[in-house]
Amino acid sequence: MRQEKEDPRFKIANREALIGVGLVLFNFIWWFGFAYGMGSKSPEEYTYVLGLPAWFFYSCVLGLIVMSVLVFIIVKFFFVDVSFEEEGEESS
Amino acid sequence: MNWAVIIPLVVFLIIIFFIGFWSSKFIRSSSDSFLSEYFLGGRELGGFILAMTMIATYGSASSFIGGPGIAYTQGFGWVLLSMSQVATGYFVLMILGKKFAIMSRRYNAITLIDFLKERYKSKWVVLFSAFSIIIFLFSAMAAQWIGGARLIESLTGISYLGALFIFAVSVLIYVVIGGFRAVALTDAVQGVVMFAGTLILLIAVIIAGGGVSNIVDGLQTENPNLITPYGFDGNLTATYVSSFWILVGVGVVGLPQVTVRAMSYKNSKAMHRALVVGTIFVGFIMLNMHLIGVFARPILPGIEVGDKVMPLIALEVLPAWLAGIVLAAPMAAIMSTVDSLLLLVSSSVVKDVYLNYIEPNASYTKVKKMSFGVTAILGILVFLLALDPPNLLIWLNLFAFGGLEAAFIWPVVLGLYWSRGNKHGALASMLTGIISYTLLHNFYPSAFGMHTVVLPIILSFVAFILVSLMTEDARTAANDY
Numbered sequence: 001m002r003q004e005k006e007d008p009r010f011k012i013a014n015r016e017a018l019i020g021v022g023l024v025l026f027n028f029i030w031w032f033g034f035a036y037g038m039g040s041k042s043p044e045e046y047t048y049v050l051g052l053p054a055w056f057f058y059s060c061v062l063g064l065i066v067m068s069v070l071v072f073i074i075v076k077f078f079f080v081d082v083s084f085e086e087e088g089e090e091s092s
Numbered sequence: 093m094n095w096a097v098i099i100p101l102v103v104f105l106i107i108i109f110f111i112g113f114w115s116s117k118f119i120r121s122s123s124d125s126f127l128s129e130y131f132l133g134g135r136e137l138g139g140f141i142l143a144m145t146m147i148a149t150y151g152s153a154s155s156f157i158g159g160p161g162i163a164y165t166q167g168f169g170w171v172l173l174s175m176s177q178v179a180t181g182y183f184v185l186m187i188l189g190k191k192f193a194i195m196s197r198r199y200n201a202i203t204l205i206d207f208l209k210e211r212y213k214s215k216w217v218v219l220f221s222a223f224s225i226i227i228f229l230f231s232a233m234a235a236q237w238i239g240g241a242r243l244i245e246s247l248t249g250i251s252y253l254g255a256l257f258i259f260a261v262s263v264l265i266y267v268v269i270g271g272f273r274a275v276a277l278t279d280a281v282q283g284v285v286m287f288a289g290t291l292i293l294l295i296a297v298i299i300a301g302g303g304v305s306n307i308v309d310g311l312q313t314e315n316p317n318l319i320t321p322y323g324f325d326g327n328l329t330a331t332y333v334s335s336f337w338i339l340v341g342v343g344v345v346g347l348p349q350v351t352v353r354a355m356s357y358k359n360s361k362a363m364h365r366a367l368v369v370g371t372i373f374v375g376f377i378m379l380n381m382h383l384i385g386v387f388a389r390p391i392l393p394g395i396e397v398g399d400k401v402m403p404l405i406a407l408e409v410l411p412a413w414l415a416g417i418v419l420a421a422p423m424a425a426i427m428s429t430v431d432s433l434l435l436l437v438s439s440s441v442v443k444d445v446y447l448n449y450i451e452p453n454a455s456y457t458k459v460k461k462m463s464f465g466v467t468a469i470l471g472i473l474v475f476l477l478a479l480d481p482p483n484l485l486i487w488l489n490l491f492a493f494g495g496l497e498a499a500f501i502w503p504v505v506l507g508l509y510w511s512r513g514n515k516h517g518a519l520a521s522m523l524t525g526i527i528s529y530t531l532l533h534n535f536y537p538s539a540f541g542m543h544t545v546v547l548p549i550i551l552s553f554v555a556f557i558l559v560s561l562m563t564e565d566a567r568t569a570a571n572d573y
Contacts, residue, residue, distance in 0.1 A: 013191035017509065020186025024179050028337055035172050035321045036330050043316035051304030053319050056168050060175045064375040071182050071371045079367075081360045084193045 009082045034059035100416030112266025115274035130271035131439040137357045139365025144283035145276040147374045148428035156422035160385030161398025167318030169328040171382040179341035181371030188354040196355040204348045205444040211507045214515035222444040231488035233433040237478045240426040264471040267431045275431045282424030289421030294380045297387045300409040310390030335542035346501030438467040494545035498525030502556040517560030525552035
């Protein structure tokens with residue numbers, strides 16, 4: 001029986017899964033903070049960015065750009081290439 | 093009939109067919125690993141195709157027809173809600189990630205249920221999962237199928253029956269002959285069509301509305317609530333909208349049609365690429381498709397049926413031939429969801445039930461015949477049901493999505509990351525998830541102002557942990573794992 005705990009690839013996998021959880025929490029806070037922080041005012045007091053209500057622009061439009069860049073940076077610099085095959089086994 | 097609209101749709105269908113035939117070559121050439129090729133494309137997906145097939149499978153009729161229709165009524169609040177789906181672009185692949193890819197190769201798993209079978213070694217876990225997948229996804233598929241036929245009907249003027257027939261034949265042929273590879277490749281084409289269609293329509297709508305500021309002014313004059321996050325009547329609460337992060341963001345990890353894709357990619361480079369491409373594409377499509385729904389309001393006020401907003405606005409702001417191309421996008425979205433579901437249900441019948449428990453030693457030719465045959469028969473069955481959809485089917489489809497999430501999320505995620513989890517926990521978690529979801533859905537929907545799916549996901553988590561800790565074979569399971 002192979003012992004999983006000794007497989008170094010799982011350390012990498014666990015760390016990357018935790019990064020995923022962190023990322024989604026950040027995403028949620030950004031989205032929630034701008035939307036309800038700026039959007040709960042009365043519409044007469046809204047400011048606008050590029051014609052869109054500011055709360056919407058920062059929460060959704062800028063939020064998407066920030067998340068895309070963040071995912072790119074994290075994948076590029078923190079994710080590690082590993083082989084998915086078992087050792088000594090050839091892929092078909 | 094409107095030929096300018098129909099011709100681009102026909103061209104689109106021909107391209108899809110061509111891909112199906114091309115993919116079927118791979119199935120003939122790979123003799124020793126038929127099942128892996130037919131149901132998983134031989135685990136050879138690259139990054140771009142992987143990202144596209146995830147988005148296209150996930151983005152269904154609701155993203156292109158239903159969603160924009162609701163956004164038209166609710167205003168910016170619904171676009172905000174739809175943005176919770178950006179998380180699906182990276183979350184699923186990061187959570188299942190490398191561990192799932194490694195384990196499914198180690199177990200030689202071709203379906204999600206193969207993975208559960210090896211992980212928990214329990215007949216009941218397998219049968220219960222297969223049963224849930226077959227029932228729920230079959231209904232979900234039939235509902236999409238009906239949506240596809242209605243779309244063709246409304247665009248071309250062909251009768252519902254004729255439209256259903258065209259839709260069924262197109263999907264069936266390429267799925268039956270081409271298998272997963274055909275599904276993934278056509279998904280990629282469909283994903284690109286969805287992306288391009290969204291972009292073209294967004295630009296056209298902004299121009300027709302006289303610029304973004306002008307449109308937003310129009311909305312504010314009509315009803316200031318439309319530009320707040322709270323919906324047209326102020327009833328979209330922050331709690332309710334936030335709870336969609338569970339349904340369409342995080343919970344998607346539990347959807348079998350999505351998890352199976354997380355075992356289909358070639359290597360970690362493909363996964364990394366898909367993370368980046370997927371996040372950008374899914375975010376772009378969701379944001380802009382729903383924005384189009386909102387922006388359509390000042391241009392075409394007074395549309396009563398939400399589902400008609402998309403087709404009507406496309407025909408209003410675009411020349412007919414371009415509208416044909418753009419309307420291939422929702423068509424693509426529906427087809428790409430249906431094809432994946434069809435193949436998944438078929439794999440559950442053939443691989444998870446038939447090969448596991450009915451005839452484990454079936455010969456190669458027999459398995460091959462079964463796979464083609466079951467896929468085709470399921471397709472025909474859906475067609476017959478869609479002719480006159482029974483109420484049970486509609487009812488099942490209503491909670492297919494949430495029910496499957498509540499059933500599978502913890503057996504999959506904790507199965508990967510918590511070695512103490514055992515078969516009793518998994519079974520308890522699945523039963524709790526499905527039963528509590530069904531009960532809450534019918535008797536106490538939107539508990540505590542949240543979407544119905546939230547409580548069952550919490551309950552099934554508790555069930556998994558408690559039952560795993562309480563039952564005897566926890567230690568042996570850990571060793572075995």
